[in-house]
């Protein structure tokens with residue numbers, strides 16, 4: 572009887588400690604979770620041609636953010652560009668169309684690019 576009660580107390584303390592650890596780990600994981608736009612970019616192979624801070628095949632996302640800073644038309648214009656593709660703004664290499672992407676994902680990734688592609 573006494574032994575069981577002690578066991579119960581030990582277990583409760585153990586659960587508290589483990590619970591606290593899991594809680595701490597969960598909040599770290601949440602803080603480290605990438606922004607939605609970044610997840611969309613990763614899931615749609617955008618990063619095969621674009622990097623956040625240097626030119627690859629296409630301009631860096633930070634270059635794009637700088638170019639369209641203060642341009643109220645930019646979100647709509649760039650959403651169309653991601654969907655339909657095109658060339659001539661940064662050079663002769665075309666940006667491919669992404670017809671199968673849905674508008675919410677395109678908006679999320681364009682907003683993220685225009686915000687300078689922050690990592691969180």
Ligand code: HEC
Pocket residue numbers: 612615616617618619620621628629630635649652653657658659660661662663664665666667669680681684
């Ligand atoms: C095959 C390579 C390639 C892939 C894949 C690619 N891009 Fe591009 N992207 C380019 C090139 C090249 C340009 C420059 C086009 C131009 O000069 O008009 C560009 C331009 C852009 C621009 C700027 C457009 C403008 O008119 O200024 C944005 C925004 C962009 N890409 C976003 C994306 C996103 C989001 C994805 C993924 C859904 C993506 N790109 C996938 C090559 C690519």
